[in-house]
Amino acid sequence: MFTGxxxxxxxxxxxSGERLSLKAAYRPKLGDSIAINGACLSVVSLESDGFTVELxxxxxxxxxxxxxxxxxxxxxxMQFGDRLEGHIVQGHIDTVGTxxxxxxxxxxxxxxxxxxxxxxxxxxxxxxxAIDGVSLTxxxxxxxxxxxxxxxxxxxxxxxxxxxxxxxxxxxxxMFARYIAHFLAHKDAKLDxxxxxxxxxxx
Numbered sequence: 001m002f003t004g005x006x007x008x009x010x011x012x013x014x015x016s017g018e019r020l021s022l023k024a025a026y027r028p029k030l031g032d033s034i035a036i037n038g039a040c041l042s043v044v045s046l047e048s049d050g051f052t053v054e055l056x057x058x059x060x061x062x063x064x065x066x067x068x069x070x071x072x073x074x075x076x077x078m079q080f081g082d083r084l085e086g087h088i089v090q091g092h093i094d095t096v097g098t099x100x101x102x103x104x105x106x107x108x109x110x111x112x113x114x115x116x117x118x119x120x121x122x123x124x125x126x127x128x129x130a131i132d133g134v135s136l137t138x139x140x141x142x143x144x145x146x147x148x149x150x151x152x153x154x155x156x157x158x159x160x161x162x163x164x165x166x167x168x169x170x171x172x173x174x175m176f177a178r179y180i181a182h183f184l185a186h187k188d189a190k191l192d193x194x195x196x197x198x199x200x201x202x203x
Contacts, residue, residue: 001078002035002089004128004135006158009071010036013050017060020068023050026076033077033091037159038133038170039063040077040091064096064168073133073159087128087135088175095119097131099167100145109155111163114145115171121181122173130172134158 010024020036028034028051032043041053055065077091095115103110113131115123123129123146129138134154140147155161163169 002040002075002091002133003078004087004089004130004133005075006073006134007075008073009157009159010050010074011071012069015065015068017055017065019044019052019054021047021050021052022072022074024074026074027051028076035073035075035077035089035091035133037063037067037072038089038091038130038172039093059093062096063093063170066168067132067159067170070162071159075133087130089130089133089135089172090175091133092172093170094122094173094178095171096168097171099163099165099169101165102163107152109150109152109160110139111148111150111160112145113148113169113171117144119171119173120144120146122177124174124177127174127177129174130170132159132169133172134160 008024008026010022013021013023028043030043030046033040034043034053036053039059041055041059043051044054045052097113097115100112100114120141120143123138123141125138125141127138129136131148136148138146139149150160
């Protein structure tokens with residue numbers, strides 16, 4: 001489990017398709033879970049200047065592997081007792097979106113990201129979303145896209161500063177929206193307040 005707060009921008013040393021080697025100040029332990037651009041991966045080897053993670057065929061097929069070059073976001077998994085300052089992120093990428101446009105508003109930026117329409121029900125206005133592992137709040141939701149407002153420090157300290165129209169990004173939708181949508185998809189499902197409270201208590 002993660003918070004969507006990026007610890008570091010690591011440098012890609014090598015990417016073979018199955019293994020990704022990174023140069024980073026952060027020192028994980030062998031077997032640790034770490035989110036790379038939002039995708040939860042396992043550390044399989046340690047080097048003097050960083051570490052290597054492994055990508056399963058499932059992961060390779062769903063994330064934006066073309067972005068595994070230059071710099072990537074990294075966030076270690078939460079430990080018991082850590083403060084939850086972002087939102088609950090599982091590190092399970094739902095889909096890859098495409099940056100449609102970025103508008104500079106002076107003291108903030110509007111970023112519109114396009115996604116497959118089938119994921120729109122899981123994207124909630126004023127709800128949480130993780131873009132390449134960054135915890136953000138959704139402002140508006142449209143037929144096949146959504147709008148975020150990005151503040152200058154996020155532009156400077158994350159990959160958002162390198163995004164442009166056409167950039168592919170990893171998207172993890174809101175966990176609670178996914179669970180409720182799955183529950184309602186079953187014909188015999190009955191959702192009442194007691195059930196909804198039980199869902200939220202589990203997380």
